[in-house]
Amino acid sequence: MHHIYCPYCEEMREEEEYSYTGEAHIERPKDPAAISDEAWANYIFFRSNPRGIHHEMWYHAAGCRRYFNATRDTQSYKVHETYKMGEMPSITAQTLAVANLSEKGGAS
Amino acid sequence: MSPNLPQINRLATGGRIDRSKPMSFTFNGKTYQGFEGDTLASAMLANGVGVVGRSFKYSRARGILGHGAEEPNALMQLHKGKETIPNPRATQVELFDGLTATSTNGWPSAEFDLMSLMGKIGGKMMPPGFYYKTFMAPQKMWMTYEKLIRKAAGFGKLSLEADPDTYDKINAHCDVMVVGAGPAGLAAALEAGRSGKRVIIVDEQNEFGGTLLASTQTVDGIDAATWAEQATSQLEGMANVLVMPRTTAFGYYDHNFVVALERRTDHIGPVAKTGTRQRLHRIRAHQVILATGAIERPLVFGNNDLPGIMLSNSVSTYINRYAVVPGQRCVIMTTNDSGYQTALDIQGAGRTVVAVVDSRQTPNGRLVEAAKAAGIQVMAGHGVIEAQGSKKVMGAIVAPLDEAGDKVIGAGKTLSCDLIAVAGGWSPVVHLSCHTGSRPVWKDDVAGFVPGPSIQNQHLAGAVTGEYLLSEALNAGIQAGATASGTTSAQIFDCGDESIGVSQALYLVPHTKPISRAPKQFVDFQNDVTAAGIELAAREGFQSIEHVKRYTAMGFGTDQGKTGNINGMAIVAKTMNKSIAETGTTIFRPAYTPVTFGAIGGRDVGELLDPARHTAMHPWHLANGAEFENVGQWKRPWYFPQAGETMQQTLNRECLAVRNSVGILDASTLGKIDIQGKDAREFLNRVYTNAWSKLAPGKCRYGLMLKEDGMIFDDGVTACLSDNHFLMTTTSGGAAAVLGWLELWHQTEWPEMEVYFTSVTDQWATCSFAGPNSRKVLEKLCTDVDLSAEAMKFMDWREGTVAGIKARIFRISFTGELSFEVNVPADQGHYMWKKLMEAGEEFGITPYGTESMHVLRAEKGFIIAGQDTDGSMTPYDCLMGWAVGKTKEFSFLGERSFSRPDTARTDRKQLVGLKPKDPTVVIPEGAQIVMDPNQPIPMDMMGHVTSSYWSECLGHGIAMGTVKGGSDRMGETVYCPLADGRVLAAQICSPVFYDPKGDHHND
């Protein structure tokens, strides 16, 4: 049972209030007619399925009815951050890798 | 009633039982007596009950092994009839007067068991993997095999009657959750409680204290049990602390979510019960302290499953807590100092300690010296290699072992005894820490797994970390409580327990014979897994511990291998010449102990299983005999039968009323979304397939909504209320999804658009009435709107006063007849409905339900999104290209997908009308469609029937269905082969069966 911070309600809420709504930062092509079938198929059908850091959309369905984004670890279920629509994540697989490296470097 | 037998093993004094409150109970039909404060197990042992059940596979006699959740053998069937409860452990059943228990297995009885004969013969024939090897094929026979095996071996039985008990759930929140109220947990809760934090502490037992309740030690000079009582009452006195005994935290889930089962009435039995039997607590904790303790391990030796062989610590617990000594002459087999405490306890109870058999060559330490000083014989460097007896222990064969404990190095001798107490070391209760995905870590110095690193806000205290001294547990508890509360404490407890001697890591006591030839050496008692079986599994190539588990069934019982798993892993490791750290452990999953399904269901049963949504007119429907249909969560009138009517007769009457005069339908359940803003119109352009730019105020339009893959997702009529204000309707089941869909696009892709959406589904009650007389009905109630065909055209809407109520009147039709929908605020919906019924009386206005609505719309070829479409149908597949705007500026949702090669195929399944060749036939919905009924199976499937009804007005059956390339097959004959052997023929036709030119609704 996840416990997730709603960036609009500004507090932790129970998973029951939310719906998961898929991968975040999938942008609709500006001119669908101009792109190839393959590019369109990529947009509508193909999603990443990483083990580890994943940016995803959640919907506060039983709460404020806002969509927002979360950076979540698909393995540990740790929610690293949630952020409002239109914002970019501050934590990514890359920033975490760098942080881990410097942590190890510091320890040795 | 038979006279009570004497409690032969009960001590005259001591223990935490109340001798002034005797209680009668029966076990397997015999009546016994115990006392308040007993468990069923302690009361059975007090009465000398040895055999409590038969084993799963070999049907061997089994006795009580432990004293708590770890117990693998003493599974009971409690109570009778519908009250019966299968499989609780006798060690965790609190005794009450009148309790009735039987063994769960053993047929015809546990004492005399026919199946043991089969066990003796069949033992060799039932190696590990027996089920896989024997019952793999033919697969369909498995059910038969399983029934036989269950009858022979099976566990408890459920009552087939409805459970008379109720269960419920409650949500709880706290700063600090403490699991376990032994010394560590109590200390942690005290410290956290003093900090003022919100604390919840749970323990599975009726009384807080854990090992303190059976300890002979002191805490800061106070008797351990007394200290526990004082600590508990201190906690109970704190307003910020919730104290929950009889509550098992059985699952520890993500983000510090703990689920605990509280047993509220089990200890008073099935009589005179009020409230719920069990309550499931769903606890969200900021910090969790696991003070779950440790479970003593048995040792694996020949015939180690005989009744009378018990865990050493359990023997001490029975003596000190329950004043029960489960034997007269005791041999103690130990690999560590724990066994010596038991020896002292037995001697203190006035019974005979035959010897302490210690696998260590040179045991020392405080307890060893104390035992020697008490005159107890210590046999160092020895092991009990085999127990003797049939249904109870008669003796122990003791032999000298080498230093590593690998080999017997001398002749054995037999010690006569009726109790063997076994102390094989301790296994920390890592179960809960595993539930969130943390892998336990093997520690050589502990000779056990301890919880591994966790990403939860989790703290550990006490024996769960492998620190077994009482003072260590208390001090760790204080520190965990302080850390979890964000405070500090320097409190130190004094228990006078100097360090004890080093334990030997011994799991399987060697026999003079090799494992495969020695008498059965049991590892997992509940599933009858032996050392030989595990060794065989390893030799057969099962190298992963997870595979060994599944192959042998080790740890698969209701006890989840609490006593057996570590021993089994040690044997696997040794067989493969690896360390236990290298072979690793299996992961424990919830539930720690079994949980009643009733508790998981809680109150979400019966009419509370799923919310039933009602419209404002629901009372009228109930009063007028409606049969109801579930549409999403709505209860909609399905049809309104009159006395003596069959359902079909009702439908025929209702449909004809609409076609010939007027019928009325409650359409309040349609989703309604109020859309405001200067970009509302453009937003509709983007989410609907058709054009909205020119829809004027006062007009309505039907729209199709697609997902981006081009498939129909929802449909409905949207009205233009004013230039910047629209009212959208959705399907009854799709309202929430459509609102979420609109918000998704607005919030993520087009936030710059000035538009707001508000659900008004519940705000408006909708009376839809249709038929040639519908205008006349409305004209009686509404005088401020010109309702004439010229003034108010099909797909117009007007604001007006109906029966004195300000209403929105829509001239739209889902029946093909002249039709109006009157929307009024729902508070007045019931009133409006009644006024319309009154006004329509002279025309025989007929209420109709969803089934007639379906027939009427199918006669007109109108689709129902979700019935005729299934998420794989484009508008073109539904022959609804007319609803797709071809010249819209913005590429609306789904448009781009029309030109994808798969979507553009001409041989896609298309929705067509189907006219049965036999006019009296109604083809079943869901029937498969083929072109050639004589084609051998597998036939080429062309599609299926999506809607099918009897049309009273047309006098024949009508249907819609999907057919590959159907739009090019008009007039062709298709066939529906049915499961009953009939093959129904139908002709492909236009789905519009009735009034194809639309004259009626334009009237």
Add this chain to the structure above:
Amino acid sequence: MTNFDTSNMESPLHHRVAHTNAANAGVVMKEDKFRGQLNLRGNPQDVAFTSAVESVLGVALPMAPSSSARNGDTVVYWLCPNEWLLIVASGTQGQVEADLRTAMEGQHIAVTDISSGQTLVNLSGTGVAELMQKSTVYDCHESNFPVGKVVQTTFAKTGTTMCKLEDGSFDLVIRRSFSDYFFLWLQDASDEYGLSVS
């Protein structure tokens, strides 16, 4: 409003009025029938919008998440950063809506009358805290849910917008179509405390 005619109206819980099963009930339910309820949308950063609303309601829109504001019979709940629920005296919702539209003429706003679509229920009594624990996943402890806080969350298998009042009771907004389910649940969950409906 004294001349508000409700004779042809039925509130969502109108048929539960007479129900009572305990003399000293631990849970007391009271439906505050026919209150005017308006859903308001607008840009909280737009001073023209906020001042227009304040001029009509006589109270400033609450801007902090989960907060509320009161002015006599008028209560305003924060629902999300650009959405509020206005609860006004029975029968005044039409006038309030019209006044708001006038005051906010030309702005990007939405006002929607939802008075009939939901009802206001007050729950009080010694058993109400535990009842709420059974019914909602939200932590209603005073440390987390103080007086005046407004939270939209689950209530059993439906949803609610709830507010804690000074007297420790809870005001719950319940959707009309779920009100029968709500009452069934309430009746069941309050069984051990006793339920009285006033």
